[in-house]
Amino acid sequence: MPDDSRTSHAVILGAVDPLDRLRSAGKRVTDPLESLSQRVAERVVDLVVQALDVNALVRRVDLNTVLDQVDLNKLLAKVDVSALVERVDLNEILAQVDVSALVDRVDVNEILQRVDVGALLDRVDLNDLAGRLDMDQLIEQTNLGAVIARSSAGVTTEALDAARSGAVGLDRFIDRWVGRVFWRKHPRPLAPRALLNGAAVEAEASP
Amino acid sequence: MTARAQDPGWRTLQGNYAGSVSRFAAYAIDAAVSSGLFALGLAGVSYVVTVVTGQSVNWNRGNIAVAAVFVVWQFFYFGYSWAAGGKTFGMAVLGIRVVRADGLVVDPWRGVVRALVFPLSFLLFGLGFAGILVQREHRALHDLIAGTAVVYSWDARSARLGFLTREPDPNRPEGGKEDTT
Numbered sequence: 001m002p003d004d005s006r007t008s009h010a011v012i013l014g015a016v017d018p019l020d021r022l023r024s025a026g027k028r029v030t031d032p033l034e035s036l037s038q039r040v041a042e043r044v045v046d047l048v049v050q051a052l053d054v055n056a057l058v059r060r061v062d063l064n065t066v067l068d069q070v071d072l073n074k075l076l077a078k079v080d081v082s083a084l085v086e087r088v089d090l091n092e093i094l095a096q097v098d099v100s101a102l103v104d105r106v107d108v109n110e111i112l113q114r115v116d117v118g119a120l121l122d123r124v125d126l127n128d129l130a131g132r133l134d135m136d137q138l139i140e141q142t143n144l145g146a147v148i149a150r151s152s153a154g155v156t157t158e159a160l161d162a163a164r165s166g167a168v169g170l171d172r173f174i175d176r177w178v179g180r181v182f183w184r185k186h187p188r189p190l191a192p193r194a195l196l197n198g199a200a201v202e203a204e205a206s207p
Numbered sequence: 208m209t210a211r212a213q214d215p216g217w218r219t220l221q222g223n224y225a226g227s228v229s230r231f232a233a234y235a236i237d238a239a240v241s242s243g244l245f246a247l248g249l250a251g252v253s254y255v256v257t258v259v260t261g262q263s264v265n266w267n268r269g270n271i272a273v274a275a276v277f278v279v280w281q282f283f284y285f286g287y288s289w290a291a292g293g294k295t296f297g298m299a300v301l302g303i304r305v306v307r308a309d310g311l312v313v314d315p316w317r318g319v320v321r322a323l324v325f326p327l328s329f330l331l332f333g334l335g336f337a338g339i340l341v342q343r344e345h346r347a348l349h350d351l352i353a354g355t356a357v358v359y360s361w362d363a364r365s366a367r368l369g370f371l372t373r374e375p376d377p378n379r380p381e382g383g384k385e386d387t388t
Contacts, residue, residue, distance in 0.1 A: 164229070164302045164361055171226020178340055188224070188343045192310030192356055195222030 220359040222310065224345040225303040230357055236297030241284040245277055282322050290318030294360070302361030308346070308354045321353035 175188070190196070253264045266273050288295040293313045294304040305313050305321065328335025328348045335348030346356050 160300065160302075163232075163300070167229040167232055167301055168220060168226070168359070170228035174227055174340070182341065188345075191222040191224060191358060192306060192308060192344075194310030195306070195358060196310075 221362050223359050225301075225357045225359050226345060227339045229301045229303050229359070230339055230345075233295065233297035233301040233303055236300055237285070237295045238297075240296050241281060244284070245280050248280075249273070285325060286319050286322030288318075289313065289321055290315035293318070298357075302359055303357050304360040305355050306358055308344075308350075308356050310356075310358070313355055317353050317355055321349055321355055324349045324352045327352070 178184075179188075249266050253266065256262070256264045285295060288298075289305050290313075292304075293306060298304055305318065307313050307317065331348070338347045338351065339345050342351075344356055350356055
């Protein structure tokens with residue numbers, strides 16, 4: 001015959017955990033302790049921070065040593081410079097720049113001393129530059145004309161130039177008419193191949 | 208001062224083919240000078256002969272010897288001038304000179320050849336000179352044979368600048384009009 005009392009005890013013990021009361025008692029003790037330790041820690045940190053002289057601490061830090069350990073290239077590689085520049089309003093920055101003061105600080109003479117004028121002139125096409133000058137206007141508006149006149153003027157020179165100019169004018173006149181008579185469609189060559197730039201024949205000095 | 212396109216009419220003509228009027232004027236001066244020099248030479252020879260022999264000498268145009276000497280003198284005058292400097296006296300006055308057909312300085316032998324064939328342009332009823340007018344490079348028959356050309360050797364632009372720099376005539380009234388009162 002089975003023992004009924006043993007069966008009922010097993011059912012009761014299965015529903016009630018004997019350690020529950022112990023756990024709840026522990027919890028009642030640890031919770032206040034935890035909050036207390038939290039407050040103590042915060043208070044200690046406050047006291048430590050107040051006691052610390054941060055400036056003195058920073059002064060004791062060797063920033064060079066710290067920076068030596070930082071890989072700036074790697075750091076900069078992560079920076080999106082384009083995005084950074086796009087966020088900068090350069091016009092606003094430039095508007096704040098005092099250009100006059102900036103220029104006053106520049107030693108122009110020193111800069112000019114560094115300039116290789118010879119190399120600069122090598123890059124300039126002086127012939128093209130001279131070709132763009134209006135020499136007639138230059139002569140008329142400057143004393144250069146008087147200098148040339150004093151150095152080259154003469155009755156014989158003027159007479160020769162006048163005679164030559166007259167002859168050249170008639171040459172051209174006749175050329176034009178001959179061209180019309182012969183229905184020339186293509187212009188004549190101006191000069192022999194070697195003289196097209198007018199440089200191979202030396203200027204004939206007028207007596 | 209402004210930069211503007213230069214007037215093409217006053218660009219230097221140096222090296223351009225010389226036209227007919229300049230060449231004809233140069234030849235006219237040369238003909239006058241060479242003939243004058245020849246006449247002076249004959250007069251000098253006559254004077255010397257008269258002083259030495261006491262007899263006067265009259266040069267006759269029809270004298271073959273005189274004509275031959277004149278031809279030789281002409282050849283010498285033109286040939287030497289072209290061979291030595293590429294220009295005669297008349298060409299120097301008009302500012303033109305003889306160059307090779309390609310524009311380089313004329314060789315002495317070309318100057319001599321040009322003087323030798325120069326009469327050909329006359330002998331063909333002057334047609335040899337027609338090339339100066341109608342040929343594209345203003346080359347006459349003797350130029351084509353000798354391989355030469357005639358170009359301007361003076362700087363027209365310099366002359367123009369010299370003209371611009373002339374000081375105004377103080378006696379000339381403003382506006383260039385003569386005072387007729």
